[in-house]
Amino acid sequence: MDFAASLLELQAEASCPLCLDYLRDPVTTECGHNFCRSCIQQRWEDLQDIFPCPVCLHHCPDRNFKKNTQLCHITDIVKQIPTTGRERELQEEKPLCVKHHEVLTLFCEEDLELLCPQCSASSDYEDQPLIPIEVAAASYRRRLKNYLEALTVEVEDAETGFENQVTNIFEVQKKMESCRRELLYECKEFKNSLKGEQDEINASLLVEEKDVREKLTENRGQISNHMLMLNNLLIEIAEKYFQTDLDLLTDIESIHKRYENLATPAVFSYELKKEICILPPHYFGLHKMISTFQVDLTLDPETAHPSLLISRDRKSMTYKAPSGLHDPQFYNFIQQSAVNAYPHYLFVDFRKW
Numbered sequence: 001m002d003f004a005a006s007l008l009e010l011q012a013e014a015s016c017p018l019c020l021d022y023l024r025d026p027v028t029t030e031c032g033h034n035f036c037r038s039c040i041q042q043r044w045e046d047l048q049d050i051f052p053c054p055v056c057l058h059h060c061p062d063r064n065f066k067k068n069t070q071l072c073h074i075t076d077i078v079k080q081i082p083t084t085g086r087e088r089e090l091q092e093e094k095p096l097c098v099k100h101h102e103v104l105t106l107f108c109e110e111d112l113e114l115l116c117p118q119c120s121a122s123s124d125y126e127d128q129p130l131i132p133i134e135v136a137a138a139s140y141r142r143r144l145k146n147y148l149e150a151l152t153v154e155v156e157d158a159e160t161g162f163e164n165q166v167t168n169i170f171e172v173q174k175k176m177e178s179c180r181r182e183l184l185y186e187c188k189e190f191k192n193s194l195k196g197e198q199d200e201i202n203a204s205l206l207v208e209e210k211d212v213r214e215k216l217t218e219n220r221g222q223i224s225n226h227m228l229m230l231n232n233l234l235i236e237i238a239e240k241y242f243q244t245d246l247d248l249l250t251d252i253e254s255i256h257k258r259y260e261n262l263a264t265p266a267v268f269s270y271e272l273k274k275e276i277c278i279l280p281p282h283y284f285g286l287h288k289m290i291s292t293f294q295v296d297l298t299l300d301p302e303t304a305h306p307s308l309l310i311s312r313d314r315k316s317m318t319y320k321a322p323s324g325l326h327d328p329q330f331y332n333f334i335q336q337s338a339v340n341a342y343p344h345y346l347f348v349d350f351r352k353w
Contacts, residue, residue, distance in 0.1 A: 007081065014071070014078040017055055018043065018117065020096075020103055023075045027065040031058035034071055043118065054117030055105060057130065107136035212270050219268035226265050233258060 016023050018039040025037040033055045035043075044051045044063060051060040095104050097116035104114040110128045120130050237255060240248050299317060301310045309318045 011078055011081075014075040017105065018102055022079055023071060026068045026071045026075065028068045028071075029053050029058070029065050030060045031056055034068060035065075037065075037067075040065065043121070047121075052121065054120075056132070057106075057120060105133055106130045107133050109136070215268050215270070219265070222265040223267070230262075233262075 014022055016026075016036045016039050017033070018035055021036075023034060023036055026034050027037045027040060028034050029040070031053045033053055035054070040054070041063075043054055051063060052058065053060060095114070096102060097104055097114075097119060100116050100118040102116035102118055104116050106115040106117065106120050107113070108115055108125060108128050108130055114133070115125065115130065119125065233255070237259070240252070240255060297315075299310050299314045301314070304310055304317070307319060311317065
C-alpha cells in the first residue's frame with residue numbers, strides 16, 4: 001500500500017462515522033466503534049433501554065461508553081499531517097445520505113437502498129434486514145458475476161442466431177434468383193413450344209385448305225354444269241308444252257328419259273379437322289386459373305346493344321346483325337364492354353377468326 005492510501009486509511013480511522021470530521025473527545029462503544037461524544041449522545045438522545053451502534057447496529061445496554069484517550073492523541077497527530085489535493089478528493093468522494101448528510105454505511109436488502117446509521121434507526125426500517133455495505137457489495141458482486149456469465153452465453157446465442165438469419169437471407173435471395181432464372185427459361189421454352197406447334201398446325205392447315213379448295217372448285221363446276229343442263233331442259237320442255245299435239249309427241253321419249261334420269265350432283269361439304277396442340281403442363285394450370293375467376297353474370301336488356309337478343313333467363317345472348325355479319329359498330333361495342341368488365345384479361349379481336 002502506498003503512502004497516500006495509508007494516509008487516507010489512517011485519516012478515515014481518525015474520523016467520526018457520523019459527522020465525517022476528525023474525532024472530537026472520542027468515545028468507544030461496547031462493540032468497539034469510535035464516535036465523537038457529542039455525535040453519539042445526539043444520536044441516542046431520544047432512545048430508551050436499547051441503543052444500537054450506528055455502524056454495526058449492535059445493541060448497547062446503556063449509554064455508558066469509554067473515553068478513548070489514546071485515540072484522541074492519535075487524532076491530534078493526524079490533524080497535523082498536511083493533506084494533498086488528491087487525498088482531499090478521495091475523502092470527498094464518500095457518498096452521503098441526502099436526508100441526514102451522513103456516510104452511507106448500511107444496505108437494505110428488501111428495498112435495495114443505501115442507508116446511513118440515522119436512517120437505520122427510523123421506524124420504516126425497524127423490521128427490515130440491514131447489512132453493512134461491504135457485505136452487501138460482496139453478495140451482489142457474486143450475483144453480478146452470475147449475470148455476466150449468463151448474459152455472455154445469451155449474447156453468444158444471439159450472435160449465432162443473427163449469423164444464421166443473415167445466412168438464411170442470402171439463401172433466400174439465391175433461391176429467388178434461381179426461381180427467376182428457371183421461370184425465364186421455362187417461359188422461353190413455352191414460347192418456343194407454342195411457336196413450333198403453331199408452325200406445324202399452320203402448315204397442316206395450308207395443306208388442308210388447298211385440298212378442300214380444289215374439291216370445292218371441282219364440285220362447284222359440277223353444280224354449274226347441272227344447272228346449265230336443267231336450264232336447257234326447262235327451256236326445251238317449255239317449248240314442247242306450247243307445241244301442237246303432233247309436234248309435242250314427236251321425240252317426247254327423249255325429253256321423258258332425260259327428265260326421269262335427272263341425277264343431282266352431291267354437294268361437297270367439309271368440316272375442318274380439329275388440330276390438337278400439345279402444350280406444356282403449365283397450360284392446363286392456366287385453365288384452372290381461368291375457372292377460378294369465372295363469375296355468374298346477369299345480362300341487362302336495358303343496356304344491351306340493339307343487335308343483341310337477351311334470353312329470358314338473362315344468362316345468354318344471340319347476335320342479330322342489323323346490316324351484315326361484320327358490323328364494325330357492334331364489334332367495337334362488344335370489345336370495349338369486355339375490356340371494361342375484365343381489365344386484367346387479354347382479349348383477342350374475334351373478327352380475325
